[in-house]
Amino acid sequence: MRSDFERILKVNQQKEVRSPLNSRRPIPIPAFLAGIMIKLFKVKEKQRELAENANGKPPVKKQSAGELRLHKDISELNLPKTCTISFPNGKDDLMNFEVTIRPDEGYYLGGAFIFSFQISTMYPHEAPKVKCKTKVYHPNIDLEGNVCLNILREDWKPVLNINTIIYGLYHLFTEPNHEDPLNPDAAAVLRDNPKMFESNVRRAMAGGYVGQSFFNRCI
Numbered sequence: 636m637r638s639d640f641e642r643i644l645k646v647n648q649q650k651e652v653r654s655p656l657n658s659r660r661p662i663p664i665p666a667f668l669a670g671i672m673i674k675l676f677k678v679k680e681k682q683r684e685l686a687e688n689a690n691g692k693p694p695v696k697k698q699s700a701g702e703l704r705l706h707k708d709i710s711e712l713n714l715p716k717t718c719t720i721s722f723p724n725g726k727d728d729l730m731n732f733e734v735t736i737r738p739d740e741g742y743y744l745g746g747a748f749i750f751s752f753q754i755s756t757m758y759p760h761e762a763p764k765v766k767c768k769t770k771v772y773h774p775n776i777d778l779e780g781n782v783c784l785n786i787l788r789e790d791w792k793p794v795l796n797i798n799t800i801i802y803g804l805y806h807l808f809t810e811p812n813h814e815d816p817l818n819p820d821a822a823a824v825l826r827d828n829p830k831m832f833e834s835n836v837r838r839a840m841a842g843g844y845v846g847q848s849f850f851n852r853c854i
Contacts, residue, residue: 701758705729708797718801730754733768734801738808742833745854746771746840750782750804752797762791763800769853772839774813774822778848782807783817820846 753764766780775783816822842852
């Protein structure tokens, strides 16, 4: 006869074989335990953030690829003296800024024109949104500030940068184009009567009416 010890050993071995700890199937976790584990994970994550920011400041936001590229573009700006850039929301918000253009030649000599730039996190795969905040009598800028510049639309490519756009905007003031207008009336005057166009531009920049539209002084 087998000893009591042998019988007990055999029973224990059978229990081990049937034990869920030795099974390959995952052991289901009760819902209430899963909830507790999630809460513990969140607490640990919060403690980690507080430890990394012991000075009491909020955690540093990780920059997107678009922000990193824009930061590079801004640091490499090489603008003419007629163009300046400013950050109304402070330099912590690089994704929204303004550019002021003061043409030193052409019809718009002496004027100051402000453009807002709104950059998405998809930059440079998506072109910046640019609007003219200064109401201007111009064939390629409508009275709502929309700008007709090919590199902001179908000709945009990720290899282009902020510097390229600003030079493109400056070019609109030195060489306005009547062939691709956003303001058809101004384009027609430029095409048919350049002297009258020049007079209208000067009147608008000085502050006054051109046709039915009023323009604030920007000179």
